[in-house]
Amino acid sequence: MSIMKDQDLSTFTEALRRENLKLTPQRKKIFSTIAESDEHWEVDDLVYRFWESEDRISRATIYRTLDILVDYGFVRKVDFGEGRSRYEYAADKKYHDHMICEECGEIFEFTDENLRKHQERLCEIFDFTPSKHVVQIYGLCSECQAEPDAGK
Amino acid sequence: MSIMKDQDLSTFTEALRRENLKLTPQRKKIFSTIAESDEHWEVDDLVYRFWESEDRISRATIYRTLDILVDYGFVRKVDFGEGRSRYEYAADKKYHDHMICEECGEIFEFTDENLRKHQERLCEIFDFTPSKHVVQIYGLCSECQAEPDAGK
DNA sequence: ATTTAATTGAGATTGAATCTCAATTAATGA
DNA sequence: TCATTAATTGAGATTCAATCTCAATTAAAT
CATH class of the missing domain: 3.30.1490.190 (Ferric-uptake regulator, C-terminal dimerisarion domain)
Known part of the structure; x- marks a missing residue:
């Protein structure tokens, strides 16, 4: 479980390096939070979770990081017609x-x-x-x- | 073809009456335009079409009328993840x-x-x-x- | 330690869709 | 035909998600 996440994180790290992107604290935090999240969360779920913690992360950064994670296939973007997007962690899940x-x-x-x-x-x-x-x-x-x- | 549309329009008229809604020129025009439209148009397609004609119809009215038409099943709302909705005339179409x-x-x-x-x-x-x-x-x-x- | 290009965040901006409200109008019945 | 009334319209304000801007910051490589 925790081993799983470490593996995922290092996969993420490698992917970033491969594209000359930096591993920032924000990206690390977003990634690990997502890897532990329940299904089908939306951006505001992340925003508010970070808001409560000591170091907040701006919406812009969250959106940008999500785009990367979707591109890399770590995260799937889903649309249930609510007028905003939801996301799900994809790494440990079969398609459904x-x-x-x-x-x-x-x-x-x-x-x-x-x-x-x-x-x-x-x-x-x-x-x-x-x-x-x-x-x-x-x-x-x-x-x-x-x-x-x-x-x- | 033209008979078909007249039938549809009168079905629409009846549906409106049934709910105590009025048959306004705007609604009539929106309905008949839609019945002739190609597949999968979006709201702006209507807006611009009306814009060119003598009597324009406001966005608000278009949105409100579309809601009614969707409720009544004359129109289907479809979402292809573009950040806005598309619509298709449903009356003469099987599901697809x-x-x-x-x-x-x-x-x-x-x-x-x-x-x-x-x-x-x-x-x-x-x-x-x-x-x-x-x-x-x-x-x-x-x-x-x-x-x-x-x-x- | 220095350099450089990537990143962040605050706030502005965009764009779709909805809401507000005063003025207008369709529908009903006298 | 005309008056009454409740529904409708339209212009513009508003909301909300998402994206963009740009100056200040920072990770990574030498």
């Missing part, structure tokens, strides 16, 4: 898709090999080279169906 | 998914029944009641693969 409950906001992850293969096949048919797939199912989760109208 | 070329921006539509059924099955397994599915494949279209680096 999302079900989003429109009532409680809960996000469920699922993986389905057939779904994946279907998409690959479609890409072949269309002669399309995929770089990224998005599969999202919006609706009501099991709990919220049962409830008698929590929202409205 | 999208492939988005990251090079030329072209959007391809496809439908795959198996893909759809797979998702339904997953929803059953998770006891999830879906209201909306999003399947998007980002990548390079056939043409852009062939080209020797048009973008960068």
Whole structure:
């Protein structure tokens, strides 16, 4: 677990060096915070966490660092149509898709090999080279169906 | 074709009446423009089209009318991660998914029944009641693969 | 220790989308 | 046809996420 993170951090460090980018305290802190974070956090989650700690990090730097991490594949940017982006730590996770409950906001992850293969096949048919797939199912989760109208 | 549109417009009119909303010239114009529009337009496409014509329609009104049309199911709102929404006329279209070329921006539509059924099955397994599915494949279209680096 | 190019942060800026509110107007019924 | 009323419009202000600017700072390499 902690070994895992150290490995990841050194992978990050190497990646930075490879591109002539510097390993700053801010980048280090952002990286390690992300590696410990829960799923699907947004930028403000980071901002406020740093705000509480002794040394704060500006939004600009956070955004810039996230861009790098997304480029390097450490982090995945996800968009659930909320008008802002969410992110997830990608390094220790297989690819997955999302079900989003429109009532409680809960996000469920699922993986389905057939779904994946279907998409690959479609890409072949269309002669399309995929770089990224998005599969999202919006609706009501099991709990919220049962409830008698929590929202409205 | 023109008959089709008249039907749609009267469906719209009825829907408005049902909710005590008024059929204004603006709404009528927005509706008919949309019914003739190409795929996947954005708000500014409408704004500029109206701007050129004698009677312009404010952004606020356009946004408000689009909300109504989306609610009523005449229009579908789609998000391709560009930082703004696109829309498509839904009335005369079966559901479909999208492939988005990251090079030329072209959007391809496809439908795959198996893909759809797979998702339904997953929803059953998770006891999830879906209201909306999003399947998007980002990548390079056939043409852009062939080209020797048009973008960068 | 010096040099240099990358980085940071504060604040300004952009751009989409929403909100406010006074003036206008569609729809209803007399 | 006209008056009444509640819905609608538009101009501009506002919000909010995200990006940009630029002077001051700092990591890294010699």
